[in-house]
Amino acid sequence: MGDARLWQQARPVGTFATRELLALIADMQETMLDLNGAGLAAPQVGVGLRVVVFGFEHTPRYPEAGGVPYTVLINPVLTPLSEEIEEGWEGCLSVPGLRGVVPRWRHLRYTGFDPLGKPIDRSVEGFHARVVQHECDHLDGILYPARIRDMTKFGFVDELPGSAGAD
Ligand code: NI
Numbered sequence: 746m747g748d749a750r751l752w753q754q755a756r757p758v759g760t761f762a763t764r765e766l767l768a769l770i771a772d773m774q775e776t777m778l779d780l781n782g783a784g785l786a787a788p789q790v791g792v793g794l795r796v797v798v799f800g801f802e803h804t805p806r807y808p809e810a811g812g813v814p815y816t817v818l819i820n821p822v823l824t825p826l827s828e829e830i831e832e833g834w835e836g837c838l839s840v841p842g843l844r845g846v847v848p849r850w851r852h853l854r855y856t857g858f859d860p861l862g863k864p865i866d867r868s869v870e871g872f873h874a875r876v877v878q879h880e881c882d883h884l885d886g887i888l889y890p891a892r893i894r895d896m897t898k899f900g901f902v903d904e905l906p907g908s909a910g911a912d
Contacts, residue, residue, distance in 0.1 A: 746840045746888060748791075755786075755793045755884040757820045761862030766796075770817055770860055773798045781806055782838050783813070784876045786883030789839050795820045797880035806836060810872040818857045818865060821881050826852035826868060833875055835889045836902070845899035847892045849875045 758766060769792055777785040777798055783806060784799030800815030829851040836844045853874035856866045869877065879889060893899050 746837075746890075748839075750788055750791055750793060751839055751883070751888060752886040753788065753793055754886055755788055755795045757795050758858075761819070761858065762860060766794075767860060769794070769796065770798065774817075777838075780838050783807060783810070784880040785838065786880045788883050788886075795884045797821065797877075797884065799876045799880055807834075807872070813873045813876055816865070817860050818855065818877070818880075819860065821855055821857035821877070821884070823850075823878065823881055824854045824856075825850040826854050831871070831875070833872070834907075835875070835879055837879070837889055839883075840888060840890065842901055843890075843899070844902050844905055845890060845893045846895060847875075847879075847889050848894060849878045853877060855881075 769787060773785050773787065773790055773796070776790060781804055783801055783804055784797060787794045787796040797818050798816065800813045802812045804810065830848045831851040832846050832848050834844050835847045851874060852868070852870045854868045855877050856864065859865055882889065890899065
């Protein structure tokens with residue numbers, strides 16, 4: 746946080762399955778796995794393209810979350826499927842050591858493309874929906890602290906007993 750690239754609007758990917766795109770995705774997946782992240786967006790590795798990766802079977806960062814399928818999502822479009830908002834803890838690899846409670850749509854449809862240009866269309870809820878919203882916010886230059894409504898629920902992981910998980 747503080748790097749100007751994290752505040753910028755990312756550009757859509759125009760051509761799929763290029764060597765550069767596949768190399769970017771491989772780099773992002775490796776970074777996400779190395780850091781035990783639930784997801785990662787291209788601007789977090791300094792690339793202003795609308796590409797996110799996410800997914801895990803189990804993550805020590807969010808021990809109570811159910812699994813989310815490993816996904817590469819390009820040029821995503823998000824649509825809330827109900828008015829229901831859910832508050833939940835989030836952290837971010839670009840904001841290390843901190844956690845905060847963030848409101849997100851509980852039910853979400855997301856569409857986009859995989860690295861080869863094949864369409865993706867899913868309706869999800871709960872933590873899966875939360876991860877997608879967090880990652881896609883990065884593509885619009887939004888970091889989760891900007892969405893926190895109750896600043897008493899924002900702080901260092903070690904000081905927040907309810908936030909669960911190590912960063
Ligand atoms: Ni993040």
